Amino acid sequence: QVQLVQSGAEVKKPGASVKVSCKASGYTFTSHFLHWVRQAPGQGLEWMGLISPSDGGTAYAEQFQGRVILTRDTSTSTVYMELSSLTSEDTAVYYCARELGGHDHWGQGTLVTVSS
Amino acid sequence: QAGLTQPPSVSKGLRQTATLTCTGNSNSVGNEGAAWLQQHQGHPPKLLSYRSNNRPSGISERFSASRSGNTASLTISGLQAEDEADYYCSAWDSSLSAWVFGGGTKLTVL
Numbered sequence: 199q200v201q202l203v204q205s206g207a208e209v210k211k212p213g214a215s216v217k218v219s220c221k222a223s224g225y226t227f228t229s230h231f232l233h234w235v236r237q238a239p240g241q242g243l244e245w246m247g248l249i250s251p252s253d254g255g256t257a258y259a260e261q262f263q264g265r266v267i268l269t270r271d272t273s274t275s276t277v278y279m280e281l282s283s284l285t286s287e288d289t290a291v292y293y294c295a296r297e298l299g300g301h302d303h304w305g306q307g308t309l310v311t312v313s314s
Numbered sequence: 315q316a317g318l319t320q321p322p323s324v325s326k327g328l329r330q331t332a333t334l335t336c337t338g339n340s341n342s343v344g345n346e347g348a349a350w351l352q353q354h355q356g357h358p359p360k361l362l363s364y365r366s367n368n369r370p371s372g373i374s375e376r377f378s379a380s381r382s383g384n385t386a387s388l389t390i391s392g393l394q395a396e397d398e399a400d401y402y403c404s405a406w407d408s409s410l411s412a413w414v415f416g417g418g419t420k421l422t423v424l
Contacts, residue, residue, distance in 0.1 A: 233413065243351075243359065243402055245413040259412050299364030300349025300404060307358055 200224040202232075202294050202305035209311045215282040218308045220294030227275040228252040231297040234268065234279045236290040237307075244290075248297065249277055284312045318342065318403050318416035325422040330393050334419050336386040336403030342414055343405050348386035350379055351402045353418075359402060362388065390421075398423045 205219040220232065234246040247258035249268040256268045262281075270277045277294060292308045295301035319337040326332040336348055347366030351359035363369050363379035366386060376391045386405075390397055403416040 235415075242418045243353075243404070243415045245404075245415060248413070257411055260410070293358055295359075299368060300361045301351070301359070302361045302364070302370055304358035304360075 200296065200303045202296065202303055204292075204294060204305040204308045207309040207311070209313065210284050212285055212312055212314055214284050214312075215280060216284060216310050217278055217280040218292050218294075218310070219276050219278050220305050221274065221276045222251075222296070223275060225296075227272060232270075232277045233295045233297055233301060234266075234292060235295055235301070236292045238287075238290040241290075246279070246292075251275075251277065281310075284310075286312050288312050317414045318348070318405060320401075320403060320416035320419045322417070323420045323422065325424055326393055327424045328393055328395065331389060331391045332393055332397075332421060334388045334390075334401050334403075334421070336388075336416050338384050338386070338405055338407075338414070340384060341409040342384075342407040343381065343386050343403075344384040345408055346406055347381050348379070348403045348405045350377075350386075350388045351404065353400045353402065355399075362401075393423050395423055397421060 201223045203221045208216050228251045231248045233248045249256050251270045267280045289312045294305040296303040349364040350362040353359040362377045366381040367379050378389050400418045402418045407414045
């Protein structure tokens, strides 16, 4: 079965960077785009960007341009999301999600807390 | 970035039918249609439909989606207590080259 397993919770200080991983299994890794979506406490879903596992091509939401980098490792079927220059506004649960028309499978989420 | 517009809340009684709406534009909903997600508190979202009216396997037929112009709709029939959740629509916006989400609708089943 399709599974997306994310790395554990992180606590970071303002100005720092965070790197979250998402390991895919149960399907052909290179066949589907993988997206990153975040959700601040009590708020809605916010799209951050996507990566094509087959060629590493990326697209980012305008509000994250220059601050987020998505990468992938085809040898381990893992994608990574690195977000820099963190502020308290970046405190959120970060999800990876597979695309099939919509986002049909989601990781369990990774809580990133930014606090001094 | 321009998002999709959803009503913040909808309330309906048990066994009734709820219709949730999602308005975008010709570059988003009006282009390739919308997807609908259900999210219970503390859990990741779950895909209910995509490209307006395609239902993933395992999703109840009580959930049906449609589109008219730039507005997508999700109809939930025979409401059950477990349908109480947040519902989000999403779509690819071809002019922004970005996925956009609606702000979500909180469905309360009375």
